[in-house]
Amino acid sequence: MRAAVVTFPGSNCDRDLAVAFEAAGFEVHRVWHKDTALPERLDVIGLPGGFSFGDYLRCGAIAANAPICREVKAFAEKGGHVLGICNGFQILLETGLLPGALMRNASLHFVCKPVGLRVETADSAYTSKYTAGAEITIPIAHHDGNYQADAETLARLDGEGQVAFRYLDNPNGSAADIAGVLSPNRRVLGMMPHPERAVDPLHGGTDGAALFAGLTEALVAA
Numbered sequence: 001m002r003a004a005v006v007t008f009p010g011s012n013c014d015r016d017l018a019v020a021f022e023a024a025g026f027e028v029h030r031v032w033h034k035d036t037a038l039p040e041r042l043d044v045i046g047l048p049g050g051f052s053f054g055d056y057l058r059c060g061a062i063a064a065n066a067p068i069c070r071e072v073k074a075f076a077e078k079g080g081h082v083l084g085i086c087n088g089f090q091i092l093l094e095t096g097l098l099p100g101a102l103m104r105n106a107s108l109h110f111v112c113k114p115v116g117l118r119v120e121t122a123d124s125a126y127t128s129k130y131t132a133g134a135e136i137t138i139p140i141a142h143h144d145g146n147y148q149a150d151a152e153t154l155a156r157l158d159g160e161g162q163v164a165f166r167y168l169d170n171p172n173g174s175a176a177d178i179a180g181v182l183s184p185n186r187r188v189l190g191m192m193p194h195p196e197r198a199v200d201p202l203h204g205g206t207d208g209a210a211l212f213a214g215l216t217e218a219l220v221a222a
């Protein structure tokens, strides 16, 4: 299994994401934002958390226009798996691969703490090792995690089972408590919480490990 992890200027979770992929059995290839080609035969691309380009303009807006993102978009449009975490989720929204926007937290404060999530669907490579309805704890760390979309989009996400995770106790004002969303083909996942920060007992919790394990299992079976 081959994973790429993209680094932008200001990424700070790229190594953590690479370590989580490796722990789940992936061979990880690090990719720089200026690269114009992806490694061959990739199974998944990870867009990590952080503060790409200092969060200028809007979080993720400059990164989404980096040369490598043309390739990430093409990979996703051909049916590839792409996982965007926190700033990576913000970048996915800015590329248009996922719908909606992430606005400033309702509190206007940076929020950094473990939060409770409900797994809303087990129907994706990322969530297949969880049971729908399971409650898990994963850390968040962001100032722009307030997910918003128009009513029609929210109804569609709900109706199509594209909401992957919901907050149990909404920390940022997100519409419908949404913490993570899937693309229509269920292969692109964007989420604000950081599963890569919950894969080792030393992290204080391991509830994120099943996400990476599920992905490995699904990709091996594919």
Ligand SMILES: NC(=O)CC[C@H](N)C(=O)O
Binding pocket: 048, 049, 050, 051, 052, 055, 059, 085, 086, 087, 088, 141, 142, 143, 144, 145
């Ligand atoms: N941890 C992160 O990826 C932070 C995301 C983003 N820059 C924010 O603060 O909202």
